[in-house]
Amino acid sequence: MKNIIKKFIPILTISIALVSCHADLDQDPIDPDSFTEQDVFANTTEAKGALAKLYASLALTGQNGGDDGSPDISDINQGFSQYTRMLFNLNEITTDHAVVGWGDPGLPDLHGMFWTANNDFTGAMYLRLAQEVSFCNSFISNASALQDTEAQTFIAEARFLRAFAYYNLIDFFGDVPLLTQISTELPTQSSRTEIFDFVESELLDIQNLLPESQANEYGRVDRVAAWALLSRLYLNAEVWTGTSRFDECITFSNEVINSSYSLNTNDANGNGTAYDELFLADNHSNGAQNEFIFTINFDGISSTTYGGTTFLIHAAVGGSMDPAAYGINGGWGGNRITSALVQKFQANDMRAMWYTDGQSLEISSIPTFTDGYACVKFKNIDSNGVQGNDKRGEFTDPDLAIMRLPEIYLNYAEATLRGGSGNLTTAVDLINQLRTRAYGNTSGNISAANLDLNFVLDERSRELYWEGQRRTDLIRYNYFTSDSYVWPFKGNQADGTGTDSFRNLFPIPNNTILINPNLTQNPGY
Template identity: 70%
Template sequence: MKMNYIKKLILIVPALLLVSCHDDLDQTPIDPDSFTETDVFANADEARGALAKLYVSLALTGQEGPAGQPDITGIDEGTSQYSRMLFSLNELTTDNAVVGWGDPGLPALHALSWGAGNDFTTAMYYRLAQEVSFCNSFITNAESLSDNTEVQDYIAEARFLRAFAYYNLIDLFGNVPLVTVVSTELPEQDSREEIFSFVESELLGIQDQLKESGANDYGRVDRVAAWALLSKLYLNAEVWTGEERYTDAITYAKQVINSSYSINTNDANGNGSAYDELFLADNDTNGAQNEFIFALNFDGNNSRTYGGTTFLVHAAIGGSMDASAFGVNGGWGGLRTTKALVNKFDYAVTEEDEDGNPVAWADARAMFYTEGQSLEINTIANTFTDGYAVTKFTNIDSNGEAGSDEGGDFVDTDLPLIRVAEIYLNYAEAVLRGGSGGDAGTAVTYINELRERAFGDESGNISAGDLDLQFVLNERARELYWEGQRRTDLIRYSDFVTADYLWPFKGGAPTGTAVDNYRRIFPLPSNIISINPNLTQNPGY
């Protein structure tokens, strides 16, 4: 049975779990004493237990395993899990994914036609607001033990997690309140630039306070996570603040690349490529963990949720697919991809069907199930066979064994939120956008490391002449699809809302159409606006 540090902590913090339904970033938990009782922060061991909740609130959804006593209300609990909503907002809104379900607000994500009352955008705001509030409460209370070196480490980790929540908030919502203490006062709204500066200053401030590279327990962040998030932040600076920071993106990408983390090249299951090990049930031990800078940890017995990788595995199974081959007891018949993603692998096609559609590829990242599936999507709703299925995430380990949950309901596979491959691609893009301190030759070397892993040899390698910004965008699609990155990437390339790049059902049209520019950010929840008169709704909503 897979157990790691954070998963062990889940088992010892039931008294600390908070039930909250936040109306804004300033709201206290419903049980405000949960984080302030003397025994919770009596010593470093107790503080470590409280720290677990900050990690757990991104991975799980409530107080009773997969369902029951949810942390936030107003939406199905499993749907409300952080990474499941990140998938909904950053993948379902793009060329990477469609889903056949008709849950209220879900079809609007495909059509890029959501409103301020959308269930998914609202729940994501609440989830991130909750994380900020939990972190604020932890930091305030842990400061009473700040003379303890261990607790200083915990506070630095809490500050990272708060910065990570705000990174998401400025990406998804733009101008939001900046709240660093628990308060009953209605906060003022801060600009995207101000939130950006806060995230930057926090990460710079804690980089030396976090444990050294690789020195922390698996499942907890170290200073490399701060460097990696800075690289991501600076890569998007021009969009979010109007000021390009590509040189800084290169600086921190280099620090990550020169750390103890590395690209996984361990082909543990012997299939000729080490790429799929990143998404197997034992990816905390099979070598993939060396690439994971920040990941959400799941265990089919001890950290159960209907979000996370349980969602990514079950929801992607339907049609003629054999669920047992993925280590689970059945499929939910929802998620597929569009031909726009499949076509990114056209250069690597090794076999076509009788209609000339690709069915096999030399690039191992092309993880598609094609039998009985059509490349074209004529109908999204309730037609799983329209669109290729994706087999990227599975609950099978490197030895071919299913995960620890004997019932096959819940998945062991951990989910990387930041991994070294992304930082390679950040470096390459920042160099091509004019950042100094790097060079194109090194960028080509990094790209070829990824492609050699994908092809199992050098047959997919590129030369300097092949490397341009469009290539990097396509390579990001091939390497990182379904990992919560795509919408942010398309916005940075000015492809998300414009007619310059269309995909099936963009804007609600079968062949795709442009949408209004304001769709680059989501609306603040309508009920938040009604509660707090200090807030102004994002333009267009």
């Protein structure tokens, strides 16, 4: 899909955005003169460009890339509105994984856990996801007129992306409108359970309509992506619906584990571990791609954005760090990690990728970049140390894996420990595969006696930090808002404190509720 997005950038102004609307969004339409639906859906070749828009809507922020002044979403800085950047803000900065030193209105509220229903960042995430649903609904409706097999695959992919958007919506916001067709009516609200059931049924229905494991183009989803999202969905079922589904989590985790995806063990840069290859500029080709189940793809020349890995790399560089060592032209001096994350790692675990020179472990003042270690997990250099495609160092190349195989290993282990029908020996073996890669040998391996739920949670932290899952994990363990686990500046207190449980959900944007009186605000807001 990196190549597809590059090929079809001119078509990203297609008119599906004109007619695909949540009526409560009140979004500005894109250029009506650029293309018509008759052009875009005239045949399968043209429709592929429209499909690229569905993927690109998660990667980019507007019609031309960068910060060009033609955003998909208004009323927020264009670079701020990119999906994975907001995923980091909502699922990492709100947790023990990260702080950000910038004072943009609404941003300090996230780590301090005192956001309101007028927060720009939670609001933009709602709009981004609702827009993705709108784009998918329009694509499905228009592409249905095409009868060939390839078009049916496109529709299955669009249904996956719509299900993925709704997965996010119920994770972040709970009860939201469920729309599967283009409509100008103000939608009513569906319950979280109803949305859960819809996502489940869609994924079950399309699993065999999607291509076989790794048979699709890189960056486009296959049936394993549906299984992986089902694994994730069922792992969270008890929180979201009140009914545990751990057996089903194990069933679909096994489907993924037994597929053709494999853990990357190619230490392409020869530094003793194959973990860091997952986050380099050539992670689409250095072996890392073999464990990437669903990626959002970036290219420093053809798909530019101030979100994505451009944000993750630039924002984590500051202090005495040399930007050139990370393949960029300058640091933004914002994001760091808390001591709570650092302390989860043992000395020889090479997944702990920190910059410590001139940085303190503890954070006295969040705005001060040198308070807290800097994270160097993502780099805009390839396995040979060569800078990414944009030789200015402004935009970056690493793709972001939204779902990769190790998460499914950890899902299997957690679901087994929570009473699912998995095998404990298998769970230990799966985790030891991750730890063998992390340590470069078996010195970090564990036995069944070491494996409990808190160990799995900490291992998720060690393996997946800064990849956009932490808040969801902490909620599942009842640690996100409770005082059973605190971290620096949780609850806006230097030593951390518990907060109100209503913050397990973000608010529906006030502006959206003003536009659509059919919606009810989440409790506490």
